Amino acid sequence: MATSVAERIAERIDAMPAGERRAAQTLIGSYPLVGLRTVADFSVQAGVSSPTILRFVARLGFQNYAEFQAALQEELAAQLQSPLVRATGGRAPSGEGNPMLAATVDNLHETFRHFSARQVEAVVKLLAGPRGRVLLIGGRFTDPIARYMAAHLAIIRPDVFHLAGQESNWRDRLIDMGKGDVLVIFDIRRYQPSLLELARKAAGRGVAIVLFTDQWLSPIARHARHVVAGRTAVPSAWDSSTSLFVAAEVVIGELTRRLESQSASRIKQMESLRGDAD
Numbered sequence: 187m188a189t190s191v192a193e194r195i196a197e198r199i200d201a202m203p204a205g206e207r208r209a210a211q212t213l214i215g216s217y218p219l220v221g222l223r224t225v226a227d228f229s230v231q232a233g234v235s236s237p238t239i240l241r242f243v244a245r246l247g248f249q250n251y252a253e254f255q256a257a258l259q260e261e262l263a264a265q266l267q268s269p270l271v272r273a274t275g276g277r278a279p280s281g282e283g284n285p286m287l288a289a290t291v292d293n294l295h296e297t298f299r300h301f302s303a304r305q306v307e308a309v310v311k312l313l314a315g316p317r318g319r320v321l322l323i324g325g326r327f328t329d330p331i332a333r334y335m336a337a338h339l340a341i342i343r344p345d346v347f348h349l350a351g352q353e354s355n356w357r358d359r360l361i362d363m364g365k366g367d368v369l370v371i372f373d374i375r376r377y378q379p380s381l382l383e384l385a386r387k388a389a390g391r392g393v394a395i396v397l398f399t400d401q402w403l404s405p406i407a408r409h410a411r412h413v414v415a416g417r418t419a420v421p422s423a424w425d426s427s428t429s430l431f432v433a434a435e436v437v438i439g440e441l442t443r444r445l446e447s448q449s450a451s452r453i454k455q456m457e458s459l460r461g462d463a464d
Contacts, residue, residue: 221255
C-alpha cells in the first residue's frame with residue numbers, strides 16, 4: 187500500500203520551514219479536502235504564499251500539484267469505501283502464506299515507522315498530567331480498545347473514565363469537561379459523526395484530544411492535539427484494528443514506566459483492598 191500524504195507529512199514535518207509547516211498543519215486540520223482546492227485557495231487558508239504551497243508539495247515527494255491532488259483523491263475514495271465495496275472490489279493474492287497475517291504485519295511495521303518515539307513521549311506526557319481527568323471512547327468497532335486502555339490507565343493513575351452507554355449519556359458528560367482534561371478517541375473509517383461532534387464540543391471547552399485513527403485521518407484530526415494514525419487496511423471486507431491496539435499498548439506501557447512509583451503504590455493499595463474483600 188502506498189504511503190499516504192498524512193504519513194509523508196509525519197515523516198518530513200520536522201524538516202519543514204515555518205511556512206511549509208503551517209501548510210502541513212492546515213492540511214491535517216481539514217484532511218484531505220483543503221488539498222483538493224486550488225493552490226491559491228490552499229495558500230489563503232494556510233496563510234502562506236502559493237510558492238510555499240508548491241514547495242510543500244515538492245517536499246512531500248510529488249512532481250507537481252496535480253499529482254499531489256490525485257493522491258488525495260485516491261485517499262478520499264478509500265475513506266468512503268463500505269465493507270461491501272471492499273468485499274467485492276478485490277481478492278487477496280494467492281500463494282504461500284496467510285495474506286491477512288502478511289497485511290497485518292505490514293500494517294504494524296508502517297504504523298510504527300510513523301508513530302515516532304517523540305510522538306509517543308508527547309502523548310504519554312499529556313496522559314500523565316496530574317491535573318484533570320482522562321476520558322476514553324471509541325466507535326462501533328474501536329470502542330473495545332478504548333475500554334481496554336481505560337481499564338489499564340485506571341490502575342496506574344486516578345480519574346480515568348470510559349464513556350460507555352447511550353450517546354446522550356456521554357454527551358452529557360461534556361458539562362464536566364474542561365481545561366486539564368484529556369479525551370482519547372478511537373475512530374476509523376467510516377467515521378462516526380457523533381464522535382466528531384463530541385470532539386468539536388470538547389475542544390471548544392479546552393479539552394486536549396488524542397486521536398487514534400487510520401491512515402486516511404478521521405475528521406476529528408482537526409480538533410486533536412495529537413493524532414496517532416495506524417494502518418488498518420487488509421484483504422478483507424473489514425478494516426483491522428490491530429495496529430491501533432498495539433499503539434494503545436505501547437502508550438500504556440510507556441505511561442506505566444513514567445508513573446512507576448505512583449502506579450506501584452496504586453497497585454499495592456488495590457491488591458490490599460482486594461485482600462480485604464476476600
